[in-house]
Amino acid sequence: MAQSPYTCDIPMMTEELAPASAEHEAFSALALTALDDVYRFARSLTRDEADAEDVVQEAYLRAFRSWHTFQPGTDVRRWLFTIARNVFLRSRERGQREVTLDDDGAEAVDAAQAKEGWIRRGLDPLLARTDLAPAIQQALDEIPEVFRSAVVLVDLEDQSYEDAAELLGIPVGTVRSRLFRGRKLLQEKLIIHAQDLGLVPTPGSDGSSDE
Amino acid sequence: MTKPHTHDDGAPIKDCRGAMNKLFDLLDGELTPERAKEVRSHITSCPDCFTHSDFEQRFIAAVKEAKPQLCASSALKEKLMSALRAAGLTAR
Numbered sequence: 001m002a003q004s005p006y007t008c009d010i011p012m013m014t015e016e017l018a019p020a021s022a023e024h025e026a027f028s029a030l031a032l033t034a035l036d037d038v039y040r041f042a043r044s045l046t047r048d049e050a051d052a053e054d055v056v057q058e059a060y061l062r063a064f065r066s067w068h069t070f071q072p073g074t075d076v077r078r079w080l081f082t083i084a085r086n087v088f089l090r091s092r093e094r095g096q097r098e099v100t101l102d103d104d105g106a107e108a109v110d111a112a113q114a115k116e117g118w119i120r121r122g123l124d125p126l127l128a129r130t131d132l133a134p135a136i137q138q139a140l141d142e143i144p145e146v147f148r149s150a151v152v153l154v155d156l157e158d159q160s161y162e163d164a165a166e167l168l169g170i171p172v173g174t175v176r177s178r179l180f181r182g183r184k185l186l187q188e189k190l191i192i193h194a195q196d197l198g199l200v201p202t203p204g205s206d207g208s209s210d211e
Numbered sequence: 212m213t214k215p216h217t218h219d220d221g222a223p224i225k226d227c228r229g230a231m232n233k234l235f236d237l238l239d240g241e242l243t244p245e246r247a248k249e250v251r252s253h254i255t256s257c258p259d260c261f262t263h264s265d266f267e268q269r270f271i272a273a274v275k276e277a278k279p280q281l282c283a284s285s286a287l288k289e290k291l292m293s294a295l296r297a298a299g300l301t302a303r
Binding site: 024028036044137 | 301
C-alpha cells in the first residue's frame with residue numbers, strides 16, 4: 001500500500017552530532033517527538049502553512065532555550081502548545097489586540113439557546129455523513145481564535161478543561177464559556193458551509209431535497 | 212490527571228436549564244460520577260433534553276472525527292534542526 005502523505009512517522013534526523021549532553025538528548029527525545037502535534041496546533045492558530053512553520057520554529061527555539069524550566073514528568077505537548085500560542089499571539093500583537101469576548105454569562109447562554117432548535121434541526125441530519133470533516137475544518141477556521149483554541153484543545157487535542165485553562169492562562173470557567181461559545185459558533189458556521197456545499201437546503205428554498 | 216468536578220457549583224439539577232448547563236461538562240467527562248449520574252438521570256427522563264444531549268454528543272463526535280491529519284513537513288523538520296543546532300543543540 002502506498003504511504004499516505006499524511007502519516008506522521010518521518011523520523012527525525014538523529015545522526016551526525018556528538019557528543020550530546022543529557023539535557024539536549026532529553027530535549028530531542030521529548031520535545032521533537034511532539035513536533036507534528038505542535039505543528040497541527042500552530043496551523044489551527046494561524047490557518048496558514050507558512051505562518052504555522054514560523055510559529056513552530058520560533059516556539060522550538062524558545063523551548064530549547066527554556067528547556068531547564070520544563071518540569072520532567074509534566075506534559076511536554078502542553079508546555080509546547082503554550083509556548084507556540086504565546087509566539088502566535090505576540091506575532092500578531094502589532095496588528096491587533098486579542099479581542100476579549102469572554103464576558104458571556106447567562107445572557108449569551110440564553111441567546112444561544114434561543115437558536116438551538118434551528119441549529120439542531122439543520123445540523124442533525126448532517127451528523128451521520130462521513131464527508132463532513134472539510135466543512136467542520138473550514139467552519140473552525142472561521143471562528144475567532146479565543147473560541148477556536150478552546151475547541152481545538154478540548155475536542156481535537158483531548159485536553160481537559162483544567163489542562164486547557166493552564167495552557168491558555170485563563171480560569172477554568174473561562175475555558176468552559178469559550179468552549180460553549182466556540183461550539184455554538186461552529187454549529188452556526190457549519191450550517192452555512194453545509195448549505196454552500198449543497199448538503200442541506202438553503203433557507204427560502206422549497207424544502208425539497210435533491211438527493 | 213484530570214480533576215473533574217472541581218469547578219462545578221454543585222447546584223442541584225432541578226430542571227432542564229440546570230441539566231443543560233452541565234451538558235458539555237457531562238459529555239466532556241468533567242463531572243464526578245455522582246454528578247454525572249444526577250445530570251444523566253434528568254436527561255434520560257426528559258425527551259427534550261435527551262434529544263438535545265444526543266445531538267450535542269454526535270456533534271462533538273463529528274468535530275473530533277474532523278481532526279486534520281497534518282504533519283510537519285520534512286523541509287520544516289530539517290529547517291528546525293538546523294536552527295536548533297545553530298542555537299547550540301548537540302543531541303544526536
